[in-house]
Amino acid sequence: MLPSKSAEFENLGSTVEAEVVINGTTIFERKTYSLKQYHFHTPAEHLIDAQFYPMGVHFVNIASDGSIFVLAALFELSLTGTNANLLAPLSAPLHAITKQGSSTTTGPLSFSNITNFFNIVSLFKYIGSLTTPPCTDGVTFLVADTFLPISPKAFSEFKSVLKFNARYVQNAPGEENLIEVAAGQLPK
Amino acid sequence: MLPSKSAEFENLGSTVEAEVVINGTTIFERKTYSLKQYHFHTPAEHLIDAQFYPMGVHFVNIASDGSIFVLAALFELSLTGTNANLLAPLSAPLHAITKQGSSTTTGPLSFSNITNFFNIVSLFKYIGSLTTPPCTDGVTFLVADTFLPISPKAFSEFKSVLKFNARYVQNAPGEENLIEVAAGQLPK
Secondary structure, three states, rough: OOOOEEEEEEEOOOOOOOEOOOOOOEEEEEEEEEEEEEEEEOOOOOOOOOOOOOEEEEEOHHHHHHEEEEEEEEEEEHHHHOOOOOOHHHHHHHHHOOOOOOOOOOOOEOOHHHHHHHHHOOOOEEEEEEOOOOOOOOEEEEEOOEEEEEEEEHHHHHHHHHOOOOOOOOOOOOOHHHHHHHHHHHOO | OOEOOEEEEOOOOOOOOEEEEOEEEEEEOOOEEEEEEEEEOOOOOOOOOOEEEOOOEEEEEEEEEOEEEEEEEEEEEEEEEEEOOOHHHHHHHHHHHHOOOOOEEEOEEEOOHHHHHHHHHHHHEEEOOOOOOOOOOEEEEEOOOOOOOEOOOHHHHHHHHHOOOOOOOOOOOOOOHHHHHHOOOOOO
């Protein structure tokens, strides 16, 4: 991922998304992907060791053949009030997009910290689906095993704009889909 | 609700529950209910204005005819590190029940603060179901519109023991059940 000058920052109703103007690229499994956008979920959409986390970020990367991989990280509340560098440039613009459908432009963004983060951490990998419609299958998820810090104040600000926007957690990869399990138990 | 001397405090796997030794009673809609137990969910199982909250507490009250009402409150993170009085006597015993199936006994509990809290706040009321099996229907829920404070530190402690133990949020009362909606859309 390369640095980007600025981004269109939108409240889509389903999430708050930064549409990246100058794409950075990532080589993953010998294919080149462009960073398309990144967005947030409150709470995060992955559990780790059965615990939930207050917020998550998804970096959506697309290759020229349409392949998608999502680089994900989970936030944990910091006891010292610190925030991941990723959040600082979004704090002010967040207040400009409290309404669904609204958008603004961020100031200069730098991805150097988050790039370093993903280069250092270990990643959980599985093949899943996009967590918002059309929930496209065959998407590779890479989830960091290390948390990014968010202060209770920043968490409260993000949550008040994003609302609850997490898909409920699916079964573990390879297990039967929860909806299908439940559907099979409904009275005919 | 009257004060109680102490309680059996158990990790049931599904939640952490205080089994109340000396029941207090509450008169609700001209019927007398006894406080049976109270337990916690991380995150809370109710959304308010579409936002989720990091933890919730359910006081389960049962009448002699088997009627159940649940008095619920949601916790919001405090920016000042304060905790609702309810949590202090549970903090030490919590560390004794980190394993599923373990239990301990709490020190003296007082319900005077939480009783005052429920007497002052406004309550959302609806008829729902228990949120853990057997998910009994016909349960009255009364949910406080005001939040109890929890510090990030206490939240982290509770979450590490309770894990993710919330049923996913159902549709609004009167709407079709989410599982039934989803099941109807599955390919035959």
